Amino acid sequence: MSTYKVLGLMSGTSLDGLDMAYCHFIEENGRWKFSIERIKEVSYTNEMREYLKNAIFLSEEDHAQLHKDYGIWLGEQSKHFIDEENLEVDFISSHGHTSHHRPEDGFTFQLGDGQLLANTSKKQVVCDFRTKDVTLGGQGAPLVPIGDKLLFREYDFCLNLGGISNISFDDTGVRIAYDIGLANMPLNYITQRMGLDYDENGNRARTGTLDHDLLQKLNSLAYYKLPYPKSTGYEWFTGEIVPLIQASKATNIDLLHTFIHHNCEQIANEVKKYAVKTPNKLLTTGGGALNQFFMDTLQEKLGSTATVSTPSKTLIAYKEALVFALMGVLRLKGETNVLRSVTGAREDSSSGEIFYPTTD
Structure with a gap:
């Protein structure tokens, strides 16, 4: 029986800030048990809140830059949290921040470059949980x-x-x-x-x-x-x-x-x-x-x-970060983490992109 130690990251449409939940998961007799061990909220500055809120209106070039910048910022916040709490983290599971969501056009985008997040935090990362479902004809939401x-x-x-x-x-x-x-x-x-x-x-x-x-x-x-x-x-x-x-x-x-x-x-x-x-x-x-x-x-x-x-x-405040942490566990186990009965996709999927830190 393994314990999965995961840092879940969540930024929602309310734009309050970044929710970080350090969670433990154990699978026992086919049932999952969890505990939320540590939490932290990092409030957005007014400048960042406006930047994220208006990401939908950015040019392609500026949007790409925000994707990179936000990925680095997520990595910095994660590393600081891990270091200050001396956490033993197997990997980071990040929802990112949704800038575009048009499943009817086959398109959704979550800000927060996974490779840069991994490089900055020095941890394995699972992120981008919506795109695969949208390519399978689903809404890419809700995932919780x-x-x-x-x-x-x-x-x-x-x-x-x-x-x-x-x-x-x-x-x-x-x-x-x-x-x-x-x-x-x-x-x-x-x-x-x-x-x-x-x-x-x-x-x-x-x-x-x-x-x-x-x-x-x-x-x-x-x-x-x-x-x-x-x-x-x-x-x-x-x-x-x-x-x-x-x-x-x-x-x-x-x-x-x-x-x-x-x-x-x-x-x-x-x-x-x-x-x-x-x-x-x-x-x-x-x-x-x-x-x-x-x-x-x-x-x-x-x-x-x-x-x-x-x-x-x-x-109340960290349930979504908790669930995205679980979704990362399921992805690494190759198990279903997005349900077609929920999203309308052609099939269930094990969604999420996996990144490993590099020194490049």
Whole structure:
């Protein structure tokens, strides 16, 4: 029985920063056990946040340079974390940062050059977990459901609230997962207009008033009517959501209030659609799970269909880094780490590119 010691790296659409989770995994009797041994978040500077946020608009040459620069930066941060905590690391498993995601065009791109990350950190690296699935006709997302299936079997539904919301569950023995829609992306956009990093516990949103006109427009968005498999991202937000925010006459606090109600209505709709018993256990992770008004509103919309369960703050914040660490283990073992039932690809795959440090 082997213990895999992995440093998982995750940067999500919310652009808070780099999440690093040093994890141990053991496979015992066909079941995976895990522990998160050390964690660290490195916040992005305003300059880096803007650079990453606007990567989609960069020229091909500038985008290629950012890919290299970010790979070196990831390597530097990893090496510093490993050294300061004196960690014994078998390899690094990196999600990178998604700059482009257009699976309908057969294209997705995760920033963070794997070779430069390996060279800088002096560790083996597994990264770029989405591209292979897209070449197989899949959405390349969401990827976390393999972790839900293998690490969190006791929950009926696993909900992640990052920049966007995605859900994962078993339907007649097959794992299903897809992006529901919005989560923190509009909330972050609005709080930044207010000069705030975030709305702690949703305290400001809780005092707001519902904008019924905006709520109706949000609930009518075409994306919600699409069948799964489906995924979305920053392009959808900037193209369809930002114009609605900018056109609204509502106050920022009323906007926060309305978006949380909208998010929770859409999530509850999906859970109720697939719930086969009552009550269900719903595991909620990601930054949105730290927003108490978000959680209270979600429980209210779900009613008796499901009980919202929020785990430790460490698991809330670092679950995605944990899962990408596991995906790296599965890749090195040659086992499935991306599910076609989730992404819509022609077949399951063992995805991820492997890099070894060189001295060149």
